[in-house]
Amino acid sequence: MTTTPEASRTATRPQLSEDLRAATAVAHDRAERATFVDDLMSGRLDASGYRRMAAQLYFVYRALEEVGDDLADDPVAGPVVDERLRRVPRLSADLVALGLDPDAATPLPGVAAYVAAIEATRTDPARFVAHHYTRYLGDLSGGQVIRSRMKLHYGLTDEMLTFYVFDGIDKLKRYKDAYRATLDGLPLDDDQARAVIDEAVAAFEHNERLFAELAA
């Protein structure tokens, strides 16, 4: 008879959402205080600052949503995948409204690495969850502040900022609470739970690198 070693047994992780928040808290502070983010949010840049960021995020979300589509029925990644979160059509329309051709941009080196990291999760659903959490929970949180500041400081219009609008989700806080409950209910073994945390920290680092490249 074979026995499952304790360490690899699959279980739900009632602490995962808290662990994720705790593990990324320092990186979150750093991201919020990154020069590019601080300048953008304080009105020290111009509309082209936001435009350059949005063009780069287009690569990130294309990867995220292509892999998400592939993993939609996966028992680990599937529960977080939600059509209401899909951003690519919105981001693409925003870029056009901002005067850009979505398909003409080139990824910055750090963004190419970020995209490669997301694509590598196609065979590692736990790590995909980390990338999903880092971007979408951010968009549902700080993203809402970004939207209002871009309107205030740079006169961007609703038509240019549909990326931050989530049709079908009326109460963002309630959605985020439910998302955290979903995270806590994912069937993960110990190694996968650790991988989610490690990859979320790495995902924040990718975002920090993006901001550093945008500031350069």
Ligand code: HEM
């Ligand atoms: C303009 C800069 C930012 C501001 C003002 C901001 C603001 C916030 C706020 C207020 C929350 C708490 C929301 C809540 O508890 O429901 C939050 C959560 C979060 N933010 Fe940010 N944020 C910023 C940048 C970022 C960046 C760059 C990322 C990563 C790409 C990010 C990812 C997250 C995530 C994943 C959460 C959820 C934390 C959790 O509850 O587990 N944020 N943000």
